[in-house]
Amino acid sequence: GQSLEQPSEVTAVEGAIVQINCTYQTSGFYGLSWYQQHDGGAPTFLSYNALDGLEETGRFSSFLSRSDSYGYLLLQELQMKDSASYFCAAVGYYGQNFVFGPGTRLSVLP
Amino acid sequence: KAGVTQTPRYLIKTRGQQVTLSCSPISGHRSVSWYQQTPGQGLQFLFEYFSETQRNKGNFPGRFSGRQFSNSRSEMNVSTLELGDSALYLCASSPEVAGGGGELFFGEGSRLTVL
Numbered sequence: 001g002q003s004l005e006q007p008s009e010v011t012a013v014e015g016a017i018v019q020i021n022c023t024y025q026t027s028g029f030y031g032l033s034w035y036q037q038h039d040g041g042a043p044t045f046l047s048y049n050a051l052d053g054l055e056e057t058g059r060f061s062s063f064l065s066r067s068d069s070y071g072y073l074l075l076q077e078l079q080m081k082d083s084a085s086y087f088c089a090a091v092g093y094y095g096q097n098f099v100f101g102p103g104t105r106l107s108v109l110p
Numbered sequence: 111k112a113g114v115t116q117t118p119r120y121l122i123k124t125r126g127q128q129v130t131l132s133c134s135p136i137s138g139h140r141s142v143s144w145y146q147q148t149p150g151q152g153l154q155f156l157f158e159y160f161s162e163t164q165r166n167k168g169n170f171p172g173r174f175s176g177r178q179f180s181n182s183r184s185e186m187n188v189s190t191l192e193l194g195d196s197a198l199y200l201c202a203s204s205p206e207v208a209g210g211g212g213e214l215f216f217g218e219g220s221r222l223t224v225l
Contacts, residue, residue, distance in 0.1 A: 034214040042219060043153070043199065048212035087153060093211035095204050096143060096166050100153035 003027040004088055004101035007075045013076055020073045020104045022088035028098070031091040037103070038084045047073065048091065053090050075106070083092045083108045113136065114217035116201050119121040120222045126190040131220045135182050135203030141165075142184040143214065144176060156199075159184055188222075196224045 006025045013020040023089035026078065031050035035043040049055050057098060061074040075082055086104045089097040115134040135142050144156040145168075155168035156165050159178035176186040182203075188195055198221050202214035 031212050035214075041212075041215040043202075045163070045213045046218070050212070079179065089153075089212075092166070094160070094165070094212075095212050096140065096158045097159075097202075097214055098155050098166060098168070100155070102146075102152045 002090070002099045003038040004090060004099055006086075006104045008102065009034075009105045011109065013109045014078055014080060016048065016078050017062070017074065017076045018065060018078060018106065019087075019105070020086050021074075022071045022073070023102055024069050024071070024088070024090055024101075025097055026090045028092050029090050030093045032062070033061050033089040033091050033097055034040045034060075034073045035088065035089065035100075037083050041055075043087060050091075051088050078108045082106060114199045114201055114203050114215050116199075116217035116220050118220055119218065120223075122219070122225060123191050124225050125191055126191060127191050128187060129191060129222060130185055130187045131199055131201075131222075133184045133186075133201030133203075133217060135201075136205075136215055139146050139205050139215070140182050140202035142178055143202045143204070144180060144201040145183070145202065146170075147200055147219070148196075153200070156186065166187050191224045193224050196222060198222075 026032040033048045037043040047062035054082040088101040090099040117194040141160045158166040178184045198219045200219045202216045
């Protein structure tokens with residue numbers, strides 16, 4: 001089957017750094033996307049890795065290792081507004097996000 | 111640029127009925143995907159359309175169907191509704207970057223309640 005695994009919950013304090021891991025087992029894998037979703041809102045795109053290594057976008061960075069079927073999202077200088085659910089998604093060649101992970105709920109404490 | 115628009119935002123149906131949901135993608139986006147989101151199952155891929163053709167399909171029964179029109183607008187239909195179909199149905203469009211991208215733009219969703 002096709003699956004991605006993520007921790008269900010992560011808690012951290014404001015200003016800290018947190019890493020959300022994602023391991024995958026899929027066919028047709030071309031890259032890994034990350035999305036943020038606040039309660040009651042729509043998912044919003046954060047980052048995408050097609051190549052191994054680190055992609056940095058402001059306070060957020062994402063990493064992919066194809067040999068380990070593993071990626072992570074790194075959030076730095078955490079803010080209260082970062083409290084949300086974070087999803088990784090396997091991406092096919094044409095950009096279709098065909099399998100999502102179960103999501104990681106991040107709680108940022110003051 | 112207007113975002114992805116989904117209608118209706120909320121709807122209530124009873125078991126056995128059918129429902130049609132509509133999605134207007136961002137102008138210029140030709141790929142439209144549909145997802146079902148529930149607390150228990152998370153975000154599950156339903157299908158993806160590109161240039162009026164279903165290009166990918168998730169693991170859902172045939173009661174779930176969709177189509178895309180020449181202007182890239184898309185509809186999905188669920189027939190013979192079951193209680194378990196209660197969910198948030200999300201539509202997403204993308205600019206279709208072969209070999210890269212992976213970025214989806216989501217609408218606010220249509221929340222379906224089946225009684």
